[in-house]
Amino acid sequence: MAAGEHSHEGMWVFPAPEAVTQDMAEKAEAMPKAIARALAVTGILFALGIAGFVMRALDDGFGAHGPWGYYAAIFMFLFMVTGAAPLAAVAFRFTKSHWRRPLSRVSELFALLGVLNVIMFIPLMIVLPSIKNPEVGVEELEIRRSIWFETPIGAPLAWDFLGLLFLAICSLAILWLSAMPDMAEGRLTATGFRRKLYSLLAGRWYGTKRQWILHKVGLGLLGAFYFMLLVFVQFTVASDYAMSLVAGWKDSIFPPLFTLTSFQSSLGLILVTLFIMRRWGGYEQYIGVSPFWSASKILLGLTLLWAYHTFAFLITFWYGRLEIEQNVLKYFFFEAYGGAFAANLFFSFILPFLILLWNPVRKTDWGPTLAGLSALCGAFIFNLKTFVGAFNAGDVYAIFFEFIPGPTWPDLWDVFMVVGGLGAAAFIYLAATRLFPILSVWETKEGAKYQKMDTLVRGRYLVLAKPE
Amino acid sequence: MQEGRVLPSRQINADLLRSILNSPKWFWISVAFLAFFVLAAFSTAGFLINRGYGVTGLNNQVLWGFFITNFVFWIGISHAGVMLSAILRLSKAEWRRPATRAAEVLTVFSLMTAMLMPLIHTGRPWRTLYWIYTLPFVPYDFARGIWPNVRSPLVWDPSAVYTYLTSSILFVIIALLPDFAVLRDRTTGLSHRIYSVLAMGWQGNARQWKLQIIAGVLLSALILPVFVSVHSIVSWDFGMAVSIKSWHSTIFAPYFVVGAVHSGVSAVVFVMILLRWAYGWQDYIRLEHIDALGRLLVVVATGWFYFFVMEILFGFYGMESDELAVRNMQFMEQPWNILMFFFVGLTYFLPVGLWLTRSWRRNLWLMSIACISVNIGMWLERFLIFVPAQARKQVFTFNWYTYAPSIVEIMIIVGTFAMVTMLMLLLSRVVPLIPLYDIKEGDILKTQVQIGRRTVPATFRED
């Protein structure tokens, strides 16, 4: 073997373009036992979640927001992670990174969960206390602090809902447009209802030069729009359902921290999915180590940024020493939810940092995956701590957060709703993988043209071409 | 992204060492012109120290004016160096090659200039010497049991800035070793001896190159977190203060960092355009590089705008009357509202408008306008954050104040711009501002891939 070749072993794979279409069609149509079992398990969890939701509604109704803290937390977790997941495809397509190709569709398929997010949001609209105080008591505000100030038409609910809806529509449009060339091929290779579905969704795609140009521009525009919309919706929803429910909590870094946590955890989720596909899904000839290796550097950067933003928040509140700041710190970080914050810090920063610090570990498929899984756990705890805490922080119309309550522990219905939410998301995603090829066929074929091994003097090295 | 042609080593040496080996006629004239402003600024600073702070526009309420604004501005510019060279090195962006050295050098000089500002601002700069040196053996204040107060952000600040300055200087020197060797081989006499010492016996063997490449990546990875910390800590000089409304905002650290990157990268682009024009480096600083930097700047600018909106919005969020008074001054009172209008327009809307079109990104005049616009805007940003907040820091309206800079402050500020430009020019006389080996490496790694009838530029990659 020539010099240099060994360092690429398993790192980059060069799939044969001719075989991709057929192989993907077969994989999408097959129903391996493991998938069937996973669908059954997640389906049961989904049903448990619905049961938990119904029981919570029967027990507590929708009058007070406190009992819905865990529901809000699982919704926010799903929205945080699945909302940001399609961005990976968008962002790395924008930077023309070749290593993104195996993860594009994996990331875009999360768009389907946008629908779940919209549906799950509806009960939260009902439980959110109004911005205007219905009965102004002693030492209470007439209008509680919120990013909407004097509540423009329909704020906050209508705007939050519309944001989530547009986000879901936009991400579905990205998925549809991105999968269009693959579905057009599927019209010829697929059978049964898939054939009909692909024919319907692929429209008049024939792969003309003009169509490819429009496809590229369309994906770019939709991606840019999705990115900006996502950041905006995360800002509004996270502020409305956390900060503005804790009287006097004014924290300008909270929306960026929420967004950052979403980027970190969604990349983690994509890596976990890729790892499962590579190890047990039979996609090893399409997914090399390079997506893990390249994504690991970004994950490390996001992990460090997460710690940085958290520290920037903590030190400002710690230093200010205003009573409200002290109380927020005690409640969310050091006393009531101190344990949760410690776990959050461990999973979102310490563990992934310690894993990703090592170059040889980053160059494996399991290292970045483990770090990604940890980030995912961290994000889960982040949401539990923040939203359960915010939903149970007392009088939302008080001038400031004066009395620190203890932590709110989950009851059985909360546990059902949390596992049900996770089960529902996994169920929908697994089902989607049976409908659409989980690997972007056209991007894999395109990549095969631009990547190869070549000789420079005596060594064999990877050659990456970049058009334009 | 490789529109340039592959050039022979000899020509690369001749072209990129032109500024050192055959300095142009305008060189000393320009240096003299800039030196005049620098001297004027130092003389003015002497006058200020001699007469006291009465000669400035600072007053009982507004104690941090032009000097501190300028300090933060130059710290911001310094963020260009590491942002460009480290991030682009780590991401293996081919178009980084001509930009890294100029960016790193700009970092060093702007940091040095920035540190002059608080020194002048103290009014008694010689006192700072006591921190580090006094006769016979111990620093003056330490001997009296007075130690730096670790709980003060004003102590964090020098620790961060000096860490960054030391690291940046070392980073530049290490990356210069191979280029010093080229100069050693092309010079005679005293210069040859000096470059021989600086090159440290560099031969260019495989081991040395391997370490040089790893050094670039490793040092980038180490300096990046320092660079983020520097402007964060600078922002905490303000953000830790509770008594001055609008400063005590949790977002200040990332907001300042992104702003610094925005102004710094814009400054580097402008410096690159100037170098291209001054030394005829069209083959090295190509339109594709400026174009790529323009696209990067759209992303950075939009990130900055997001943080800006958050900062403003959460300023209003609390609906606290004393903070609203500051915001009222910023947005409703003349001339502050006019300055605010120009600040937002110049920092975001004008430049981003110019960067959205490919042909405009490749028009060097428009790019220069956009980059200068960003820096005027970012200077105004700092001014608008610092001054209105201090002017409205008291609860009672009869204690509200305003601020207008005096000619003394303006002279010193102008001098700092002249100083950075002069130092850059002087350094270009002794050190190549485009790394020769980086350009040569880029040429070695260039290749092509044939797709149908189209030849697509490609690069050899080691991983």
Next chain:
Amino acid sequence: MARKPILGLFEDPNYAAEAGDALQRANILPQDYDFLTDAPYPEGAFGERHEKHRLYVFPFIGALIGLTVGIILTSMTQLAYPLTQGGKPILSLPPMAVVTYESTMLSAIIFTIIGILFESRLPKIKKGLYDTRITEGYIGVLVNVDEEQLNQVSGILTQAGAVDVVQET
């Protein structure tokens, strides 16, 4: 027996690599010859030996030292000058974290620089056999051999396409 250096200069990197192959065939050990270039080639481009290093140890040692110094400096300073400020404890951890972070990073960077120089075997007081044409794009193949092998190596280098072969005078 005295070992002497000999330097072959090549215009074409392929010829330089061929010289390397020929030297290997002539049983010259890989550690006895080096390729000198004016720009980095990817590792293994000339079929040269793999260079091992321990650079990554340096920043870790530096960081540990910096961390220790930072903690000691900040804690001792606070204890030596116990100034209560805004109700903060005398030993305040968040400010300590800031200064300690800087000292850790500074020390890690300084140690990295030391590591780079040490591992690159710089500064080199005696440069040895060298030719300024290397920084003009020529590739130098520097061979250290026993004195009686000089002629053989010179022949190998010339045969491989060296434009010039230089020896110590």
